[in-house]
Amino acid sequence: MEKIEIQKFIALNEEFETANKLVRLGFGELQSINLDNDFYFLPFQLLSQGFERFMKAYICVAYVEKHDILPDFQYIKSLGHDLERLLEEIKLNYYSHYRPVQFEADWQLISDDMNLNELLFILSEFGKLARYYNFDFITGSSKIGINPKEAWRKFENKIKTVDIHTIEKLTNHDVNHEVYQEITNYIINLFERFITALSRQIIWGTLGELGKQLTISSFFDYGTLYEKDFGKTDYRKCTTKYKETPKSIHKRIVSDELNRKFNPDFRSKKIRKCDYKGDWPFYADEIIIECRQKHWCIVTIDGYDYALNGAAKGRYKLENPHDAGMAILGKSIEYFITMALKLW
Template structure:
């Protein structure tokens, strides 16, 4: 039985580990995009590199499993930096039915999903030419790449609806629009990378493939429909790690205020009793409205700001920024319920 020589085995292992880190960082930087941060170059760079390296490592492993040897330099170079071309090479030569219903879902998605094709095209163009789009303009380069940021923004506009544009004008909810965009895009990418990763898990690329891709394969290959879009990748990023999270641990005085102060209205809400898309990671929360204006939410004994007014007054993070709510899931209903506690009191 053929073996991969050690130096090449460890180089391939490093490529899988590198691609895993790049992809997760890219997702995290997408989730960091907001009204004050439109630096798309970073997630583009991370994701285009991460996906390219992962698919090339996939092809190397699959080629070894199929032919008993690693591909040569000419073969891999011919595939270039085109993510769509790399994916087509995998589909045509190295994508195997593992005889479970999930395979049909995965196969249909990577072959037919129009959003995936569009997003991979944008990242491919970025990786090939568009990284230097501005320098091409500056120096009158005749072989100028497309403006990938513009293409990306056009794609984002297909995600948004009238209600989202109204939210952009709302101080309390504008951040949710950016979260919705990154949420939808990451779902597409998670489905893509998990479909490829499952090939390793089900040993379609042999035992060697499973060994080489262990980290990436299990992190993404174990994601299924119920899991997509649920993970907060921001904690992988330096920016998120270095930003202090402004939360408040509740005290006895806080509890007394909640119970006896007539200007403090509160209500406990459980996930099991809520009719709608539950946005919090915790299964139980307490919403509170103070003096008919400042809305907070208590999660596991800590206070977070529900609306912008409370964020400004108490210097608290909102649940999304603090990592306590699922990005892409709106908390607008809970702001309304908190404000409505004052109306209930009048009747």
């Protein structure tokens, strides 16, 4: 393998680091989309750039491993901003098939998953042309791209059909935020699998020792993800807005415990993950649900109270577990609200 100049090594490392930050921020901004925030432009910008930089950096390092020299400017330039084209280049020239079943599953995902292809197409079009869609439309450009926001929403509607249950959720103040979370969780789950499929190649040596060295602090960890790990990360914690927004939670004190134990208007129940038969939505393995005066439902996690339903959120000015980062986005807490109300 060619000994890369230290400046170029640093530059490649920086590209992997930048791509990793862009992808994580993009996931975080995507998880922030809700009924009050439909600013898709930012996650589109972050993810289109993040995926492009990751795949181009991947190709650069894989090229060194294969040809013992860095690719030239014209080769990388010829790949453009087309994410589908970049992925095709990787599949054709820089993807190794190993024996473990997992690698065949990875290959099947990046080759045959139509939903992944559709999402990459939208982001590709955004990166190539569609980020200026409004100006192109306003000025009557002959090279107008797709409307990325419209295409994305069409995809969302496809994976989350508007049935009676969805309508009921959207009109339920307690859980309407979960509809967007379920959609976003599906998309991020798919993108995580995509990044993991390529990162696993790094772990198994397709990019050689150089690839491992350059990704150890960025994408290397993605290569260790498996089925149980996808869709569990709250990437909003990477965003500045989330970090700087104060979280309205309540640290329990002695009087809270006395009320829980002796106040006839308070009823509570401890629930453990190991005893729960459904899809456990909390990061903690044990929680306590509580219903006050047959109306206000809260949940205690690690000594702090959070609002389970909208009534408690309004009365006590508490965050719900999803907004506070204590519950997995895309996993519903609706049944826990029902259980709390049924304590009476």
